[in-house]
Amino acid sequence: xxxxxxxxxxxxxxxxxxxxxxxxxxxxxxxxxxxxxxxxxxxxxxxxxxxxxxxxxxxxxxxxxxxxxxxxxxxxxxxxxxxxxxxxxxxxxxxxxxxxxxxxxxxxxxxxxxxxxxxxxxxxxxxxxxxxxxxxxxxxxxxxxxxxxxxxxxxxxxxxxxxxxxxxxxxxxxxxxxxxxxxxxxxxxxxxxxxxxxxxxxxxxxxxxxxxxxxxxxxxxxxxxxxxxxxxxxxxxxxxxxxxxxxxxxxxxxxxxxxxxxxxxxxxxxxxxxxxxxxxxxxxxxxxxxxxxxxxxxxxxxxxxxxxxxxxxxxxxxxxxxxxxxxx
Amino acid sequence: xxxxxxxxxxxxxxxxxxxxxxxxxxxxxxxxxxxxxxxxxxxxxxxxxxxxxxxxxxxxxxxxxxxxxxxxxxxxxxxxxxxxxxxxxxxxxxxxxxxxxxxxxxxxxxxxxxxxxxxxxxxxxxxxxxxxxxxxxxxxxxxxxxxxxxxxxxxxxxxxxxxxxxxxxxxxxxxxxxxxxxxxxxxxxxxxxxxxxxxxxxxxxxxxxxxxxxxxxxxxxxxxxxxxxxxxxxxxxxxxxxxxxxxxxxxxxxxxxxxxxxxxxxxxxxxxxxxxxxxxxxxxxxxxxxxxxxxxxxxxxxxxxxxxxxxxxxxxxxxxxxxxxxxx
Amino acid sequence: xxxxxxxxxxxxxxxxxxxxxxxxxxxxxxxxxxxxxxxxxxxxxxxxxxxxxxxxxxxxxxxxxxxxxxxxxxxxxxxxxxxxxxxxxxxxxxxxxxxxxxxxxxxxxxxxxxxxxxxxxxxxxxxxxxxxxxxxxxxxxxxxxxxxxxxxxxxxxxxxxxxxxxxxxxxxxxxxxxxxxxxxxxxxxxxxxxxxxxxxxxxxxxxxxxxxxxxxxxxxxxxxxxxxxxxxxxxxxxxxxxxxxxxxxxxxxxxxxxxxxxxxxxxxxxxxxxxxxxxxxxxxxxxxxxxxxxxxxxxxxxxxxxxxxxxxxxxxxxxxxxxxxxxx
Numbered sequence: 001x002x003x004x005x006x007x008x009x010x011x012x013x014x015x016x017x018x019x020x021x022x023x024x025x026x027x028x029x030x031x032x033x034x035x036x037x038x039x040x041x042x043x044x045x046x047x048x049x050x051x052x053x054x055x056x057x058x059x060x061x062x063x064x065x066x067x068x069x070x071x072x073x074x075x076x077x078x079x080x081x082x083x084x085x086x087x088x089x090x091x092x093x094x095x096x097x098x099x100x101x102x103x104x105x106x107x108x109x110x111x112x113x114x115x116x117x118x119x120x121x122x123x124x125x126x127x128x129x130x131x132x133x134x135x136x137x138x139x140x141x142x143x144x145x146x147x148x149x150x151x152x153x154x155x156x157x158x159x160x161x162x163x164x165x166x167x168x169x170x171x172x173x174x175x176x177x178x179x180x181x182x183x184x185x186x187x188x189x190x191x192x193x194x195x196x197x198x199x200x201x202x203x204x205x206x207x208x209x210x211x212x213x214x215x216x217x218x219x220x221x222x223x224x225x226x227x228x229x230x231x232x233x234x235x236x237x238x239x240x241x242x243x244x245x246x247x248x249x250x251x252x253x254x255x256x257x258x259x260x261x262x263x264x265x266x267x268x269x270x271x272x273x274x275x276x277x278x279x280x281x282x283x284x285x286x287x288x289x290x291x292x293x294x295x296x297x298x299x300x301x302x303x304x305x306x307x308x309x310x311x312x313x314x315x316x317x318x319x320x321x322x323x324x325x326x327x328x
Numbered sequence: 329x330x331x332x333x334x335x336x337x338x339x340x341x342x343x344x345x346x347x348x349x350x351x352x353x354x355x356x357x358x359x360x361x362x363x364x365x366x367x368x369x370x371x372x373x374x375x376x377x378x379x380x381x382x383x384x385x386x387x388x389x390x391x392x393x394x395x396x397x398x399x400x401x402x403x404x405x406x407x408x409x410x411x412x413x414x415x416x417x418x419x420x421x422x423x424x425x426x427x428x429x430x431x432x433x434x435x436x437x438x439x440x441x442x443x444x445x446x447x448x449x450x451x452x453x454x455x456x457x458x459x460x461x462x463x464x465x466x467x468x469x470x471x472x473x474x475x476x477x478x479x480x481x482x483x484x485x486x487x488x489x490x491x492x493x494x495x496x497x498x499x500x501x502x503x504x505x506x507x508x509x510x511x512x513x514x515x516x517x518x519x520x521x522x523x524x525x526x527x528x529x530x531x532x533x534x535x536x537x538x539x540x541x542x543x544x545x546x547x548x549x550x551x552x553x554x555x556x557x558x559x560x561x562x563x564x565x566x567x568x569x570x571x572x573x574x575x576x577x578x579x580x581x582x583x584x585x586x587x588x589x590x591x592x593x594x595x596x597x598x599x600x601x602x603x604x605x606x607x608x609x610x611x612x613x614x615x616x617x618x619x620x621x622x623x624x625x626x627x628x629x630x631x632x633x634x635x636x637x638x639x640x641x642x643x644x645x646x647x648x649x650x651x652x653x654x655x656x
Numbered sequence: 657x658x659x660x661x662x663x664x665x666x667x668x669x670x671x672x673x674x675x676x677x678x679x680x681x682x683x684x685x686x687x688x689x690x691x692x693x694x695x696x697x698x699x700x701x702x703x704x705x706x707x708x709x710x711x712x713x714x715x716x717x718x719x720x721x722x723x724x725x726x727x728x729x730x731x732x733x734x735x736x737x738x739x740x741x742x743x744x745x746x747x748x749x750x751x752x753x754x755x756x757x758x759x760x761x762x763x764x765x766x767x768x769x770x771x772x773x774x775x776x777x778x779x780x781x782x783x784x785x786x787x788x789x790x791x792x793x794x795x796x797x798x799x800x801x802x803x804x805x806x807x808x809x810x811x812x813x814x815x816x817x818x819x820x821x822x823x824x825x826x827x828x829x830x831x832x833x834x835x836x837x838x839x840x841x842x843x844x845x846x847x848x849x850x851x852x853x854x855x856x857x858x859x860x861x862x863x864x865x866x867x868x869x870x871x872x873x874x875x876x877x878x879x880x881x882x883x884x885x886x887x888x889x890x891x892x893x894x895x896x897x898x899x900x901x902x903x904x905x906x907x908x909x910x911x912x913x914x915x916x917x918x919x920x921x922x923x924x925x926x927x928x929x930x931x932x933x934x935x936x937x938x939x940x941x942x943x944x945x946x947x948x949x950x951x952x953x954x955x956x957x958x959x960x961x962x963x964x965x966x967x968x969x970x971x972x973x974x975x976x977x978x979x980x981x982x983x984x
Contacts, residue, residue, distance in 0.1 A: 025857070025879040027899065027917075080843045080854075087855040087879060095782065095801050095819055104762065106432065106449050121762050121780055124449055124467050124485075126423065139780050139798050142467050142485045142503075145423050156837065157780075157798045157816050160485050160503040163423055174837040175798075175816040176871065181484065181502040181542040184563040184581065187408045194559045194577050197539070198408075199415040201353070211853070214837040214873040215504065215893075217542040217564040223353040223415060231850045235840040236873040236895050237543075237913075239564050239582040239600075243355065249850050253840065254895040255913040255931070257565075257583040257600045259618075261355075272895075272913045273931045275583070275601045275619050290915075291931050291949045291963050293619045307619055307635060307963060308647070314654060319964070321653040325977040326970060434760065434777050452777055452795050452813075454751065470795050470813045470831075473751050488813050488831040491751055509812065509830040509870040512891040512909065515736045522887045522905050525867070526736075527743040529681070543832065545870040545892040545910075551681040551743060565871075567892050567910040567928075571683065585893075585911040585928045587946075589683075603911070603929045603947050621947045635947050635963065636975070642982060649981040 001089070003055050003072040006036065009089060010082035012057065016072030020054050024090050025083070028053065036086065039064070040079040057082050097136040114151075132169065144180070150208065162220065168208035168230070176215035180204045183219040183226075183242025183260060198222055200242060207231075213238065213254065229266065247284065265300065329417070331383050331400040334364065337417060338410035340385065344400030348382050352418050353411070356381065364414065367392070368407040385410045425464040442479075460497065472508070478536065490548065496536035496558070504543035508532045511547040511554075511570025511588060526550055528570060535559075541566065541582065557594065575612065593628065603635075657745070659711050659728040662692065665745060666738035668713065672728030676710050680746050681739070684709065692742065695720070696735040713738045753792040770807075788825065800836070806864065818876065824864035824886070832871035836860045839875040839882075839898025839916060854878055856898060863887075869894065869910065885922065903940065921956065931963075 001009075004018030026035035028044060031053035038057040039045055045064050048056060055072040058064060059079040067073045076082040097118035101107055104121045111129040113119060119131070120139040129143050132151035140158040143149065147161050150169035155161075159173045162180030167173070185198035202221025206228045212218070213236035218226055221243040228240070229247040235254040240246070244258050247266035252258075256270050259278035264270075268282055271290030276282065283300030293307035305315035329337075332346030354363035356372060359381035366385040367373055373392050376384060383400040386392060387407040395401045404410040425446035429435055432449045439457040441447060447459070448467040457471050460479035468486040471477065475489050478497035483489075487501045490508030495501070513526035530549025534556045540546070541564035546554055549571040556568070557575040563582040568574070572586050575594035580586075584598050587606035592598075596610055599618030604610065611628030621635035633643040657665075660674030682691035684700060687709035694713040695701055701720050704712060711728040714720060715735040723729045732738040753774035757763055760777045767785040769775060775787070776795040785799050788807035796814040799805065803817050806825035811817075815829045818836030829835070841854035858877025862884045868874070869892035874882055877899040884896070885903040891910040896902070900914050903922035908914075912926050915934035920926075924938050927946030932938065939956030949963035961971040 027877075027880045030880045081846065081852070084843065084852055084854055087857050090879075091855045091857045092820070122450060122778060140468075140796075144485075156818075157800075158486070158814070162484075162503070164420065172838075175818070175834040176504060176543065176832060176873075178503040178542040178564075181564065182500075184541060184561070186561055186579065187406075187412065190409065194537075195561065195579070196409070196412055197561075198412055199419045201415050201419045209850075213840060214834040214875075215543050215565075215832065215871050217504075219542075219564070221355075223418075224355045224358045233840070233842055233851065233853075236834075236837065236875070237565060237871075237893060241582065251842065251851070253915070254897065255583070255911070259581070259600055272915055273601070273929070277618070290933070317654040318650050321650065322974050322977065325653075325981075326973040450778060468796075472813075486814070490812075490831070492748065504832060504871065506831045506870040506892075509892065510828075512869060512889070514889055514907065515740065518737065522865075523889065523907070524737070524740055525889075526740055527747045529743050529747045543871050543893075545832075547870075547892070549683075551746075552683045552686045565893060569891075569910065583911070587909070587928055601929070605946065645982040646978050649978065653981075 003074065006055070006086060007074050010057065010074065010076055010085050012074035012076045012082065013060075014072060014074055016055070016067040017070070018072070020070070020072055022055060025086055026053065036074075038079050038083050057086065095138065097138065120157075126163070156214075163203075165204040165206075165220065166225075167206045168210060170209050171206055172211045174212065174214040174216075174236070177212050178215075178217045179206070179212075180220045181217060183222055185222055185242060185260070202226065202243065204228075207248075210234070216240070235272070241278070253290065331402065334383070334414060335402050338385065338402065338404055338413050340402035340404045340410065341388075342400060342402055344383070344395040345398070346400070348398070348400055350383060353414055354381065364402075366407050366411045385414065423466065425466065448485075454491070484542075491531075493532040493534075493548065494553075495534045496538060498537050499534055500539045502540060502542040502544075502564070505540050506543075506545045507534070507540075508548045509545060511550055513550055513570060513588065530554065530571065532556075535576075538562070544568070563600070569606070581618065659730065662711070662742060663730050666713065666730065666732055666741050668730035668732045668738065669716075670728060670730055672711075672723040673726070674728070676726070676728055678711060681742055682709065692730075694735050694739045713742065751794065753794065776813075782819070812870075819859075821860040821862075821876065822881075823862045824866060826865050827862055828867045830868060830870040830872075830892070833868050834871075834873045835862070835868075836876045837873060839878055841878055841898060841916065858882070858899065860884075863904075866890070872896070891928070897934070909946065 003020045007014040022036045023034040028047045028051045031037045035053045037053040057079045101119040102121040105123040107125040111125045113131040114133040117131045117135040123141040126145040128146040130148045134152045136154045138157045142160045144163035148166045153171040156175045165180040182200040186195035205225040207230040209231045211233045216238040218240040219242045227245045231249040234252045239257040241260040243261040245263045250268045252270045253272040255273040258276045261279045264282045265284030267285045270288045274292045276294045282298045285301040286298045287303045289305040292309040295308045303312040305312045331348045335342040350364045351362040356375045356379045359365045363381045365381040385407045429447040430449040433451040435453040439453045441459040442461040445459045445463040451469045454473040456474040458476045462480045464482045466485045469483045470488045472491035476494045481499040487505045493508040510528040514523035533553040535558040537559045539561045544566040546568040547570045555573045559577040562580045567585040569588040571589040573591045578596045580598045581600040583601035586604045589607045592610045593612030598616045602620045604622045610626045613629040614626045615631045617633040620637040623636045631640040633640045659676045663670040678692045679690040684703045684707045687693045691709045692711045693709040713735045757775040758777040761779040763781040767781045769787040770789040773787045773791040779797045782801040784802040786804045790808045792810045794813045797811045798816045800819035804822045809827040812831045821836040838856040842851035861881040863886040865887045867889045872894040874896040875898045883901045887905040890908045895913040897916040899917040901919045906924045908926045909928040911929035914932045917935045920938045921940030926944045930948045932950045938954045941957040942954045943959045945961040948965040951964045959968040961968045
């Protein structure tokens with residue numbers, strides 16, 4: 001694609017030649033001739049002069065010199081959104097996933113697999129499972145009894161979905177995800193000599209358009225479901241315990257742990273490695289900083305920081321007070 | 329089951345009708361007609377009025393109004409223990425695991441698999457392995473050379489047990505567990521140009537009645553074993569490093585990390601995402617709060633909080649002091 | 657081997673009999689007759705008297721009584737390095753990995769697998785993959801389209817390498833590792849009703865002699881690669897996000913999380929469960945304490961501690977100031 005074709009694709013104002021051939025996007029640091037890079041804030045502008053990229057997507061309003069000979073700038077309202085369009089255009093095709101069941105997959109005869117679904121090599125599909133139209137199960141999915149996988153959902157290699165769990169439509173589960181393992185629930189035994197295991201008879205319900213990162217675990221409920229709301233995105237290595245309820249369109253970064261029966265409202269954003277106590281409520285639109293320890297209910301739209309977490313204003317006041325102490 | 333049958337099952341005092349048909353247990357929030365819910369402390373009592381549940385298990389001594397028409401309360405000494413009995417009664421049967429070896433499993437001819445054990449599809453059983461009576465290996469277990477799996481132990485799908493490790497009786501390992509990967513041990517190389525890997529020649533010994541959560545890792549010892557004591561329960565995504573020794577009946581929540589050669593006494597409780605330094609000793613009965621950083625030995629029965637952790641009384645004094653600073 | 661043979665192997669000064677037969681190495685606590693243990697600092701000397709070990713490797717310069725009858729001490733310059741030699745000698749052979757492809761492996765006809773490589777049972781090798789000489793893929797590796805695996809690299813059971821990623825020579829990947837899942841990247845959608853997924857069109861490049869621990873995840877780049885430099889060692893359950901760049905010979909302990917596009921210099925050491933913000937730079941030779949939260953750039957060779965992290969001197973001053981406050 002040429003710079004003028006890309007400008008047309010993303011609705012950019014083109015500064016510089018329109019006939020530069022772009023072979024793909026790249027970061028400012030690693031870009032070479034033929035690369036398109038992107039500049040979303042002023043901090044990156046300084047690196048453009050030293051970059052070998054042939055062109056850059058840049059957000060309108062940033063101050064930047066003219067591109068110079070043989071280079072072009074594509075000015076757009078939002079460089080991030082424009083980048084998504086460019087990446088979609090240059091993205092390699094996903095691995096092949098033709099409709100049908102691979103010869104090495106083991107599918108129980110009672111399972112209903114849509115004719116347009118792909119069931120890859122070494123998948124195991126249990127009794128009474130339902131796989132929706134256009135679903136893609138890459139290699140090695142293990143799908144327990146009576147699980148339902150919605151239309152268009154993608155299971156990357158080696159996903160495990162335990163019995164009776166329900167996955168919505170257009171979800172994406174990355175490698176190593178475990179849905180529906182038992183929750184971690186015990187009670188001291190009456191004889192005082194150990195613990196009794198609480199049976200976990202519930203399941204997991206994942207609504208539409210959810211994405212779950214590699215090796216993340218979502219445990220089944222003790223009774224009733226663990227729920228992940230539509231459009232929520234969860235990163236790698238996250239722990240979602242039994243009977244947690246997560247609302248719609250939340251973003252939960254890597255390494256977060258959410259303890260049992262905690263309830264999270266819509267649109268909540270949780271930074272990496274934060275921990276949430278059991279049986280608390282997080283209001284809609286709240287923001288929780290990375291590595292924070294949330295020990296009690298959080299109000300809607302609050303921003304919480306620290307361990308134990310407090311409001312972000314109080315947090316920064318405490319840090320300032322501590323700093324002052326050591327300057328005496 | 330009717331309310332009077334459940335009352336008999338759990339030894340409850342029944343308040344209200346005995347002929348209500350209960351179809352299953354459910355949380356207060358999600359319960360509908362036919363549901364049995366449970367109320368273990370006063371905080372939940374207020375939600376009972378608004379719940380659609382037909383009945384509730386409730387701990388004796390809580391103050392609660394009469395159930396009203398068509399609803400029943402079942403008063404018990406300990407609602408948690410009664411709930412376990414109810415959940416066991418209503419629990420769906422576990423996935424089928426008939427005695428025998430699935431046709432797609434690969435079992436080395438030198439392995440000794442008990443006739444009553446179940447070896448599921450795509451399991452791989454190495455040289456000299458011993459699988460005890462009644463053990464259940466669901467799909468995709470990979471069992472290395474000379475591993476021993478005790479009687480009645482359950483391996484959920486996709487568990488990996490590396491060579492020479494020993495798993496006791498009646499253990500439960502959840503999906504994605506990795507037992508016996510190499511520990512993380514290196515030394516600077518004498519030429520100063522990198523590191524040398526320390527060979528890990530030991531193994532992992534897991535005693536009876538241990539449960540290990542999804543995607544948790546227990547590394548093998550450098551020499552000698554990494555040990556997990558009888559009755560200990562470990563949650564998801566926990567890291568247990570080489571040569572760690574964990575005592576009996578410990579509870580270790582999700583995301584915890586325990587560094588090399590640390591020793592943990594009996595009955596220790598560790599909250600989620602806590603981290604324990606290498607080569608320290610945690611006394612029996614100690615409690616470690618979630619997300620704490622344990623940097624040195626902990627006395628028996630001590631309660632430690634914070635990063636770096638201190639005793640809980642000192643911890644809350646420090647938090648109070650910090651709060652006061654910012655109120656000046 | 658006898659004590660004198662071991663002394664010769666590691667270049668030790670032998671104190672005590674040279675004819676004691678050593679059956680293997682063991683920890684001080686668990687050692688029995690025939691065991692060789694090791695003592696690397698004065699703290700361990702006291703335990704030697706009570707240990708049942710027949711011999712010990714000990715670093716020169718430590719003060720220790722004579723071994724007594726029937727026991728020997730082997731004095732070396734560096735007990736850690738000597739121990740590596742001993743462990744290598746006593747290490748059991750690794751699981752068999754004969755050259756060739758197992759009958760149950762599924763190898764695309766376009767893949768180039770070196771004749772000397774081992775491809776174990778149930779491995780799946782995609783289109784255009786290249787597997788180098790002497791590489792070992794134990795059971796259940798899933799290797800995506802156009803992946804390259806270098807000479808002599810070992811993939812333990814159940815490793816997943818997604819399409820187009822590149823693994824260097826002599827690397828070791830432990831069970832459950834996921835290389836090349838999509839990064840966690842979204843932007844608010846223009847209609848304000850959710851988020852758009854950023855396509856991740858890049859890959860992961862792992863250079864030579866890298867080791868990656870069990871269930872660790874390394875995400876692919878948005879565009880351009882996520883890079884792990886030669887000789888770097890990563891422990892279990894670590895999250896390396898999209899477009900992170902890690903230098904040479906770093907040591908990254910268990911449970912660490914590194915957010916997107918962060919750059920880490922050579923020789924950096926990161927303690928367990930530390931978290932690093934996105935888009936920051938960590939200078940070469942920096943040390944980051946366990947459980948620290950790194951929120952901004954770190955200077956080369958700096959030592960950072962705490963959440964949010966500060967230099968270690970400032971950190972300990974703050975802890976001291978806090979302690980003083982509560983003693984008033």
